[in-house]
Structure formats: C-alpha cells, structure tokens
Amino acid sequence: MKGYHxxxxxxxxxxxxxxxxxEAYGVSVVEEIKGQTGRKVNISAIHTVLNRLEEKGLLTSxxxxxxxxxxxRRKRLFSLSASGRAAINEVKEVRNRLYDQLPPLALDFSHG
Amino acid sequence: MDKNRTYYPPKLADRFLEFYCLPELLEQIQGDAYEIFYMDLEGKGLAYARWRYIFHVFSFFKWRNIGLSKFMNQKSTNGAMIKSYFKIGWRNILKQKGTTFISVFGLSCAVGCCIVAYLFIANIWFKGLNQPHKDEIYQLVYSAEEAEGMVTYGTVAEPIAELIPDNLNQVKNQTQVLLEFPLLIQNNESFYQRSLYVDPSYMEMFEYRMDFGYPGALNESDQVILTKQLSEKLFGDMHPIGQELALVVNGEERLYKVGGVLADLKDMDMFTFDLLVNLESHPNIKPDIPLKDTWSRELWTFIQVEGEADLARIDSELAEFTQIQNQVNPDKPYAKMGLIPYPEIIYNVGKIQRGVRDFLGIGPQILLGTIGLFILLLAVFNYINLSVLMASKRLKEIGVRKVIGSKRGQLIFQFLSENLLICFFAIFLGCLMAGFIFLPGFNEIASKNLQIDLLRDKNIWIFLGGMLLAITLISGLYPATYLSSFKPISILKGNQKIGSKSGFTSVLLSFQFTLAIISMVAGIAFVQTNYINAQRDWGYSSDDKIIVNVPESKDYIPLKNKLSALSSVVEVSGSQDYVGSWIREKEVFLGDDKYEVNFLTAEANYPEMMDLELKQGRMFNPELITDTQESILVNQTFLDQVGLDFPFEQEVSIDSVDFRVVGVVDDFHTTFFSNSIEPMVIRASPDTTFNYLTLRMNPGSAEGSMESVKKIWHETVPRGFFDGKLQTEVFEREIADVNGITRLILFSATLSVILALLGLFGLVSLNMAAHIKDYCIRKVFGANVGDLSKKLLKRYVIIWGAAAVVGTVVSSFLISTFLDSFFAFHSGVGIVPIGSALLVLFGLIIGTVASQIWKVIKANPAVILKSE
Incomplete structure (x- = not known):
C-alpha cells in the first residue's frame, strides 16, 4: 500500500x-495552531515543515x-495540492480504521 | 500601527539574518520575523519583541536556510581570477625581459638605498625601544631657574636614588647610570672606553641578550659586563669570562673580572657604551664624604614603576625630594622634579640638558632621506615611462578584454597585479642589495653597525610592506588608469596612439634628468671642495712635528726632558691645547668691548716653532721674561674683528690682566675646514707644565721616530693612554669623515645617473622599435645619419635643455646650502660642477641615441620593410 508518511x-x-x-503562511499557521489547539510552535519549525511538505508535493505555494x-516583504502563501488533500484523507481513513478496531469499553476489566 | 513604525527589529540580528540566509528564502523568513516582531511589540513591549526577534534569527539559522555556500563559490572564482591576473602578469614580465630588468634593477637599487636610509633614521628614532619594559621606565629630571630661563636637566642629585625606595610608592626597580671614560688597562695595553657605572638592578630593568655569562654578574661589585665588540677587541677568540682588566678613574686603579658579554647590540641600545660596571666600585661613590658634596653630584636616575602606577601621585611625591634637595643645597635650588617616559627621551633631545641623548644629527638624516627619495623617484619614473610604452604592445589585449566584458576596474587590477609582482621582486632584491652591498659599505663609511634584522625588528616589516604598497600604487596607478581608459573600438581599429610623445613622459624624463644633474653637481662639487681643501694652506707648517699628550702634570717635566734627549728632536714646546684641535674659548676685553676668542696658551717658543706666519710686529722672545707677563699675539681675524690696525696702544684685558699685542700672525686653521677661523689670542704662559708637548724633529724623521717617542712615553708614564700623532695627521678623522660623505654622494650620483640613463635607454629603444619602419623609409629615400639623428635627438635635447635650466637653478641653491652646512671653506657651486654635470648628461644622451641610430644604420631596410 502506498502511504503518506x-x-x-x-x-x-x-x-x-x-x-x-x-491565507496560510508562516505566521498565520503558527497563530492558527495556537488558536485551535493551544500549542505554541516555533516559527522556524513551521517554516521547516512547510518547506518539507512542499518538497513532498503536498503543498503548493x-x-x-x-x-x-x-x-x-511578501508572504509565501501555501495551499493544499491534490495529493495533499489525498494525504489528509488517507491519514484520516487510517486513523478511523484503527480507531474502529479499538475493543469496546464494555470489555474493560475495571468494570468486572 | 503607525507608532510601531518608529521601532525596528535589532539591526545586528537583522543583518546577520541577511548575511546567512539563502536569498530565495530570505524574503519570507524575514517577513515572518518582522511580522512577529510587530505583533510582539504590540502585545508585550519592545524589549520582549527584540529579544524574540533575536531568538528567531538564531532559530532560523539552520542548514537548509543557510546560503553561505554562495560566498564560497564567489571566493573560489575570485581566487581563480587573481591567479589568472598573476599568471598573465608573470608571462608579460617574462616576455619583456629587457625592460623588466631595467625596472627591477632600478627599483631594487632604490629600495636598497631607502632601506639604508630608513635603517639609519630608524636607528636614531627607535633606538632602545626594543626594551620589553620600556613603558614602565621613567627618567628622573629636574628643572631649575637659570640665567637664560628655565632649564631642564636629565641628571638628578645622587642621594635621591637612596630616597626612592622609602618615599616613592609603586616603584619596582631603580638604577643610577653614570657615564665615565676610564682608562681600561688590560695586558699592558690601555684604551679609553665608554663605561656605564650602573646599579645591578640595571640589568633587570633593561634586558640584554648575553653571549657569555649572565645578567646578574653585576651583583658582584668586582665584575664587569662587556659588549661583544669590546670583548673581541680585548680577548679575541679567548673565552672572556673570568679575564681580568683594570679601570682607572681619577687616578685610582681598580681590578675587575669579566662577568658577562652582551650579544651584539647592533647600535640599537639607548645608551652607548663599551662596558657596564657596578656603580659601587666607582671611586667617587664613598660613604664618608660630606652630605652636601654628595648632593651636588648628579647622575642619570631611572625608575621602573608598576604596571598601573599613578604618575600624578609619583609626581607629588617627587615634590618632597625637591624640598629635601633645596634644604641641603640651597645654592642650587630645583624648581621642580619630573619624570620623562623612557620612550619619549628621544623627543626631548634639545629640551633637556645633560640628557641620555643630546644629539639627533638631523643633517645626515635629511641627506640620506633625500638620496633615498631621489633614487626612488628616478626608479619609479623609469618604471612609469617604460610600462606605458611597453603597454603599446598590449593594446589589442586591452581592446579584446574590454569587448569581452572586462570592467575597467578589472583591467586596472590586471596592471596593478603585474606591478605588484615587479615591486615584490624589487623589494626582495633590494633587501639583498642593501644587506650585502649597500649596508656594509655604508657602515664602513659612517662607522655604524646597521643591520637588517628581519627576525627581531617588527618595524622593518612594516616599512617593507609600506614600501611595497606605496611603490606599487605610485608607479602603477597612472599607467593602469591611463591604459585602461582607451576605447576598445579605437584600439581594435588601430587608431589608438599610445603616449610615447605624451607630455607626461617628457615631464617625467626631464624630472629624472634634473635629479641626475643635481646629484652629479653635488658629487662634483664635493670632490672639487675636497681637492681644493687638500691643497689649502693650513697657515703653518705641519711637517716634521709630533704632538704627544701629557696625562698628568707630574709627568710633564720628566717627559719633556727625556724627549728632548732624543737625537732626532730639534725643539720641544708645551701648550695647553695644540694647533689642529679644539682650542678653549675665553672672553677678552678691549676697552669696554667684549670679544669671544680662541685662547691658546703655550710656551713662548711655540708660535715660532709651529712656523706660524708673522704678518706684523714680532714673535715672542723666550729670553724676555716680560713676554710671559704682558705680551700676546693675535691672528688677522682678531684684528679684523676689533677693527684696529697694528700697532695699537690699547691693551687687551684677559681675566683683568692687561696685555699688549706684540705681533700679528696670519690666519691658520686650528680646526678643520668645516669651521671658520675664529679670532685668536696666543699667550706665552709662564707655567711650567702643559697638557701637550709638540716636538720638532729633524726634517723627514717625524714618522720614523714615532715608535721611539711612544716607547719613551710609556717608560715615563707607565699607566696612561698614549695619544701621540703627527701634526700632519691632526685632521685625519675629519678628512676621513668628509671622504666618507663624498663617497656616499658620489655613489648616489653614479646610481642616479645610471638609473636616468637606463630609463632613457629604455625609452629611446622602445621608441625606435615602434618607429623603425619610419626610419627605414627615410633611409631608403636618402636620409643620412645626420638627418636621422637629428630627428631622434631633437626631443631629448629639448628635455635636456629644460632639465639643465631647472637643475642649474635648483642645484646652485640646494647644493651650496648643503656645502655650507658641511664646510666653512668650500669651492661653491661654480661653473665646474654644473658645467661638467651638464656635459656628462649631454654626452650620455648622445651616446644612447647614437647606439640606436647605429641600429638603423646597420639594419637592412629591405628586411624590415618587408616584414609585417
């Protein structure tokens, strides 16, 4: 199976x-991550990731x-490429599939 | 948001970001960083924003963002370019061996001369500055009110040294230095030697490299440390340590052992001396003499302070010394004591009496500097002229390079890099020339010990580096900018005329001719003056006379008796000073007028024995006792100065005793021709002892009798320094000095003429090479040798004429001032030096042109005109 790692x-x-x-560029991504998840990420890390994703072809800029x-100075605006969207979908599918395989909580021994 | 624009991210960090960041990433990264900066500024204030910005800049400093590789790439191409510049330069140099030789030879001669001049001047100004503790050492000085105003003395009272350890804080070390000329006796030979009597700590304050022994040798008061020269003179190849010698000061003899030998000082020490002796062993330094006497004795005193000493404090502490001194010695009060930093001693020459150094010798410095500069200018001009001319063969290269896209700066760089190569060779060769030819010669003439010390002397490297840069730029900038200014289109079309006839070349050439004329005039004028002075009448007869010194008055009578008994001695006479040396000065009064005269005191028979020429009146009569009481002789200058005619009744008063002038002698030279003749008074002294004995020998026997005179002298004065000489040799040292200078000037004149000639030869031959077809066509059409020569010669004769005018004016002014500074009696700059200088130069021009015309005459026009 071809995978997006x-x-x-x-x-x-x-x-x-x-x-x-x-509207995605370095600073807005940092802000958005902070707003959505509360996580503080360093801007240089975001740059690295953005560039790497672009190299992988998941983003265009x-x-x-x-x-x-x-x-x-101009921003470098990133957007999802087709394969980027496919990657998200696939990752999500994998997640869901794995999630579905979790044993139900009823079998939890703590209840027993 | 507007107010935020007054703040900016930290500049340095920003610049660092721009420095390392890959250009294609820079915009987004910097933009993001700015954006965050202003966000932070709004939310958390300036300091935080800045700090964050710096943090971000460093966090972006990642391998994938760093674009340093661009610099590396650039550098490597630059390196290749520079390499190719030098490669092309090297090939060009090889292609033009003749002209390169002229340039390099000229430049290296000039560099050699400049190195000698530099070393000579540096030796004066940087003397002693290689001492490691030089910044901590100070000399104690004091000023006192004298008749002529405030005078500063370099010596201080001797007991002050004893007060220093208790009263001055922050002083690490101190030494007294006393210069003496004791008689050194070793192995039955005796010499007067410059000796420094110093405290043992002298060797800690000043560091010397030792050939033998160790610096602490002076801690023993019976040991001395010799210089290398003295050790070689006394002991030759023997091991000097432990050898014995005796020093006689004030008649007191002391035995010493050699405790050490210094390595060659190379003339670079602040103090000039032959040996170092412990001060305690000086006979004058006794504990049991009256207090006041010790205070009135003065010597040099040096202190070494601690690294960060407070000089103001030491100054105030010195004030106490002033008080003590003025209590003990109220007749001679100090106004103020002070400190002179050791490195600044040289700048205080002339401001301080009795200082360590009291003589700068500006004259020789100017002379040597001028010579160096003259030669350098000649060589540089040669080089400029030749390189412009040589470039005519490379016009196409310039054109092609420009068309391909060379910038002007690159072409300039190309020319300069060739220059740099040539100058580098020149400096290298110049060092060799200076080291192996010029310096040994100069040292001999000037009795100096200058050396190029590349290992220890930092300054010489600075000097050589500066020379390299200066010569490269001066000689290269004009040709480079001139040649690179050509338009490629006119070069490639063949229209570009190179400036072989340009005014600039002519100006440089006439300047060279002028320099050559000036230096030739100087040389010839010196030779002429020397010749005339050699023929000059000394005003007395110097033949058949021997002068010997009498060290102590008790020796006078026995010496006189024994010498008179010698069979070849005809007559003996004593004198305080002798004709042919410095004669002491005295004030005499004629009426109320005061005159400063040379005052020669001698036995009554002295003037006659010296064959002084009597003009009027009579000589002393040894039979007449009154002659020793009230008679004097004067010279013609004295008579001229007082403006009286002989005989005159007025009496001359000397030390309030009146004397009558009984005769007038013609002027004679008691000192060398560098000094004018002073008014002189000769007195027949009633004294029975004198400082010198003059012996008149049988005709022709003076030289042969010298040995026996010396033997008798040594028998009579067993411990003394024999300073006997022939009367004919009294000016020997001065004549040797002047001959040395003459040789120096002749050498530089020769060199400048050779350089000017080489330059001329290069120009003429290159010109000829460029126009050989022109000349051949003329030849074919029937031009004879005269026509051809006239055409080639015309320009150079005009330049010669211009140079002759300028050179005559300048040299008659410059050289006569120069001669004046050396001689009171000289030939002046007359028709002989100027005329012969002009003729020599003209002859050389004719010769150079003739050699080229000869080439045309020999050439076969058919061959030359056929070739393309």
Missing amino acids: LGELEELVLLIVGILNQ AMGGATEERGG
Whole structure:
C-alpha cells in the first residue's frame, strides 16, 4: 500500500493549511495552531515543515500579500495540492480504521 | 500601527539574518520575523519583541536556510581570477625581459638605498625601544631657574636614588647610570672606553641578550659586563669570562673580572657604551664624604614603576625630594622634579640638558632621506615611462578584454597585479642589495653597525610592506588608469596612439634628468671642495712635528726632558691645547668691548716653532721674561674683528690682566675646514707644565721616530693612554669623515645617473622599435645619419635643455646650502660642477641615441620593410 508518511506536526500543519484556505503562511499557521489547539510552535519549525511538505508535493505555494508590518516583504502563501488533500484523507481513513478496531469499553476489566 | 513604525527589529540580528540566509528564502523568513516582531511589540513591549526577534534569527539559522555556500563559490572564482591576473602578469614580465630588468634593477637599487636610509633614521628614532619594559621606565629630571630661563636637566642629585625606595610608592626597580671614560688597562695595553657605572638592578630593568655569562654578574661589585665588540677587541677568540682588566678613574686603579658579554647590540641600545660596571666600585661613590658634596653630584636616575602606577601621585611625591634637595643645597635650588617616559627621551633631545641623548644629527638624516627619495623617484619614473610604452604592445589585449566584458576596474587590477609582482621582486632584491652591498659599505663609511634584522625588528616589516604598497600604487596607478581608459573600438581599429610623445613622459624624463644633474653637481662639487681643501694652506707648517699628550702634570717635566734627549728632536714646546684641535674659548676685553676668542696658551717658543706666519710686529722672545707677563699675539681675524690696525696702544684685558699685542700672525686653521677661523689670542704662559708637548724633529724623521717617542712615553708614564700623532695627521678623522660623505654622494650620483640613463635607454629603444619602419623609409629615400639623428635627438635635447635650466637653478641653491652646512671653506657651486654635470648628461644622451641610430644604420631596410 502506498502511504503518506506524515509526522505528527506535518499532519497538523497540513490540516491547518487546508483550514486557512489561501491565507496560510508562516505566521498565520503558527497563530492558527495556537488558536485551535493551544500549542505554541516555533516559527522556524513551521517554516521547516512547510518547506518539507512542499518538497513532498503536498503543498503548493505562491508569493503574495506584502504588508506594512512585514517591512514590505511578501508572504509565501501555501495551499493544499491534490495529493495533499489525498494525504489528509488517507491519514484520516487510517486513523478511523484503527480507531474502529479499538475493543469496546464494555470489555474493560475495571468494570468486572 | 503607525507608532510601531518608529521601532525596528535589532539591526545586528537583522543583518546577520541577511548575511546567512539563502536569498530565495530570505524574503519570507524575514517577513515572518518582522511580522512577529510587530505583533510582539504590540502585545508585550519592545524589549520582549527584540529579544524574540533575536531568538528567531538564531532559530532560523539552520542548514537548509543557510546560503553561505554562495560566498564560497564567489571566493573560489575570485581566487581563480587573481591567479589568472598573476599568471598573465608573470608571462608579460617574462616576455619583456629587457625592460623588466631595467625596472627591477632600478627599483631594487632604490629600495636598497631607502632601506639604508630608513635603517639609519630608524636607528636614531627607535633606538632602545626594543626594551620589553620600556613603558614602565621613567627618567628622573629636574628643572631649575637659570640665567637664560628655565632649564631642564636629565641628571638628578645622587642621594635621591637612596630616597626612592622609602618615599616613592609603586616603584619596582631603580638604577643610577653614570657615564665615565676610564682608562681600561688590560695586558699592558690601555684604551679609553665608554663605561656605564650602573646599579645591578640595571640589568633587570633593561634586558640584554648575553653571549657569555649572565645578567646578574653585576651583583658582584668586582665584575664587569662587556659588549661583544669590546670583548673581541680585548680577548679575541679567548673565552672572556673570568679575564681580568683594570679601570682607572681619577687616578685610582681598580681590578675587575669579566662577568658577562652582551650579544651584539647592533647600535640599537639607548645608551652607548663599551662596558657596564657596578656603580659601587666607582671611586667617587664613598660613604664618608660630606652630605652636601654628595648632593651636588648628579647622575642619570631611572625608575621602573608598576604596571598601573599613578604618575600624578609619583609626581607629588617627587615634590618632597625637591624640598629635601633645596634644604641641603640651597645654592642650587630645583624648581621642580619630573619624570620623562623612557620612550619619549628621544623627543626631548634639545629640551633637556645633560640628557641620555643630546644629539639627533638631523643633517645626515635629511641627506640620506633625500638620496633615498631621489633614487626612488628616478626608479619609479623609469618604471612609469617604460610600462606605458611597453603597454603599446598590449593594446589589442586591452581592446579584446574590454569587448569581452572586462570592467575597467578589472583591467586596472590586471596592471596593478603585474606591478605588484615587479615591486615584490624589487623589494626582495633590494633587501639583498642593501644587506650585502649597500649596508656594509655604508657602515664602513659612517662607522655604524646597521643591520637588517628581519627576525627581531617588527618595524622593518612594516616599512617593507609600506614600501611595497606605496611603490606599487605610485608607479602603477597612472599607467593602469591611463591604459585602461582607451576605447576598445579605437584600439581594435588601430587608431589608438599610445603616449610615447605624451607630455607626461617628457615631464617625467626631464624630472629624472634634473635629479641626475643635481646629484652629479653635488658629487662634483664635493670632490672639487675636497681637492681644493687638500691643497689649502693650513697657515703653518705641519711637517716634521709630533704632538704627544701629557696625562698628568707630574709627568710633564720628566717627559719633556727625556724627549728632548732624543737625537732626532730639534725643539720641544708645551701648550695647553695644540694647533689642529679644539682650542678653549675665553672672553677678552678691549676697552669696554667684549670679544669671544680662541685662547691658546703655550710656551713662548711655540708660535715660532709651529712656523706660524708673522704678518706684523714680532714673535715672542723666550729670553724676555716680560713676554710671559704682558705680551700676546693675535691672528688677522682678531684684528679684523676689533677693527684696529697694528700697532695699537690699547691693551687687551684677559681675566683683568692687561696685555699688549706684540705681533700679528696670519690666519691658520686650528680646526678643520668645516669651521671658520675664529679670532685668536696666543699667550706665552709662564707655567711650567702643559697638557701637550709638540716636538720638532729633524726634517723627514717625524714618522720614523714615532715608535721611539711612544716607547719613551710609556717608560715615563707607565699607566696612561698614549695619544701621540703627527701634526700632519691632526685632521685625519675629519678628512676621513668628509671622504666618507663624498663617497656616499658620489655613489648616489653614479646610481642616479645610471638609473636616468637606463630609463632613457629604455625609452629611446622602445621608441625606435615602434618607429623603425619610419626610419627605414627615410633611409631608403636618402636620409643620412645626420638627418636621422637629428630627428631622434631633437626631443631629448629639448628635455635636456629644460632639465639643465631647472637643475642649474635648483642645484646652485640646494647644493651650496648643503656645502655650507658641511664646510666653512668650500669651492661653491661654480661653473665646474654644473658645467661638467651638464656635459656628462649631454654626452650620455648622445651616446644612447647614437647606439640606436647605429641600429638603423646597420639594419637592412629591405628586411624590415618587408616584414609585417
């Protein structure tokens, strides 16, 4: 079976990029992760992940959106590629399949 | 948000980010970092934002973000470029062996001269500065009110040294230094030697490398430390340690053992001395003399302070010494005591009386510096001219490179790198020349001991590096910018005319000719002056006379009697000073007028025996007792100065005794021709002892009798230094000095003429090579040798003319000032030096041109015109 081997953070970033939908770049990803999960992630780690995901072909990117607080510098905006979405789907499926195989709580010995 | 724009992320961190970050990642990374910075600024304040920014910059410092490889790539291509510059340069140098030789030879001669000049000047200014503790050592000085104002003295009263340990804080070490000229007796030979009497701590404050023994040898008061030169002079190849010698100071003789020998000082020590002696062994340093006497004796005193000593505090502590001194010795009060840092002693020469160094010798420094500069300019001009001309063969290269896309800067760099190669060779060869040819010669002339010490002398490296850079830039900048300014299109079309006829080349050439003329005039004028002075009448007859010294008055009578008994001696006379040396000065009064005169005191027969020429009146009559009481002789200058005619009735008063002038002698030279003749008064002294004895010998026997005179002298004065000489040799040292300078100037004149000639030869031959077809066509059409020569010669004769005018004016001014500073009597810069200098130069120009014309005459026009 062909698989997408995603790390935990990679998976998270991939999802966030998907959620942000055209507005995903370094800082917004950090903020979104913080907002959604409460996790503080270092910006340089996010950059690394974003770039790696792009290399894997799961993300595409384009330059755009210069703002004043960036000193006039443009953002690199990331969006999900088709294979990125496929990867998310597959990861989710795998998760669900595995989850379904968990034994029911009724068999828990603590109840016995 | 607007207010936030007044704050920016930390600059250094930002710059660091820009430095390392890959260019394609920089924009997003920096943008994100900025964005977070302003977010933090809003939320948590400036300090936090900045700190976070710095943190981020470092967290981005990851392998995948780092673009340092771009620098590495760039560097390696640069390296290749530089390598290729030098490779091309090297090939060019090899291709043009002749001109390269002229340039390198000229430049290295110049560098050699400059090194000698530099060493000579550095030797004066950097003397003693290689001492490791130099910044901690200070000399004690005091100022006192004198008739002519405040005077600072380099010596202080002797007992002050004893007060230092108890009263001055922060002083680590101290030493007194006393310069004496004791008579050194060793193995029945005796010499006067410069000796420093020092405390043993001297060897701790000042460090010397030792050839033998150890620095602590002076702790024993009966040991001395010799310089290498003295040790070789006394003991030759023998092992010097433990050898015995005696020193006589003030008639008191003491025995010493050699405890150490210093390594060669190479003339680089602050103090000039032949041996070091423990101060305690000095006969004057006795504990049992009156207090006041010890205070009136002064010597050099040095202290070494601790690293971070407070000088202001020491200064205030010195004030106490001033008080003590002024109590003990109220006749001679100190106004103030002070400290002079050891490295600044040299800058205080002239401001301090009785200092360690009292003589700078600016004149020789200027002379040598000028010579070095002259030669350097000549060589550099040669090089500029030749390299511009040589580049005419490389015009196409310049054009092609420009078309391919070379920037002007790159071309300049190419030329400069060739320059650098040549200059590097020149400096290397110059060092060799200086070390093996110039310096030994110079040391002999100047009796110096200069050496290139590449291992220990940091300054020489700075000097050589500076030279390399300066010569490269001066000689290379003009050709490089000029050649790189050509337009490729005109080069490739063949329209570009290179400046062989340019004004600049002519100006440089005439400048070279001028320098050559000036140096030739200097050389010839010196030789001429020497010749004239050698013929000059000394004003008395120096033949057949021997002068011997009399060290002590008790020796005078026995010496005189024994020498008179010698068969070859005709007459003997005593004198306080002798004709041919320095004669003491005295104030005499004529009426109320005061005159400063040379005052020669001698026996009554001395003037006549010296064959002084009587102009008017009479000589002393030894039979007349009154002559020793009230008669004097004067010289013509004295008469001229007082403005009286002989005979005059007015009496001359000397030390409030009146004397009558009984005769006038013609002027004679008692000192060398560098000094003018001073007014002189000769007195027949009634004294029975004198400092010198002059012996008149049988004609022709003076030189042969020297040995027997010396033998008698040593028999009579067993422990003394025999300082006998022939009257004909009294100026020997001065003549040797002047001859040395003459040789130096002649050498530099020769060198500058050779360099100018080489430059001229290079220019003429390159010109000829470029226009050989022109000349051949003329030849074919029937031009004869005269026409051809005229055409080639014209330009150089014009330049010669210009240089002749400038050179004559400058040299007659410059060289006569120069001669004035050396001689009171000289030939001046007349027609002889200038005329012969101009003629020599003209002859050389003709010769150079003729050699090229000869080439055309020999050439077969058919061959040359056929070839393309």
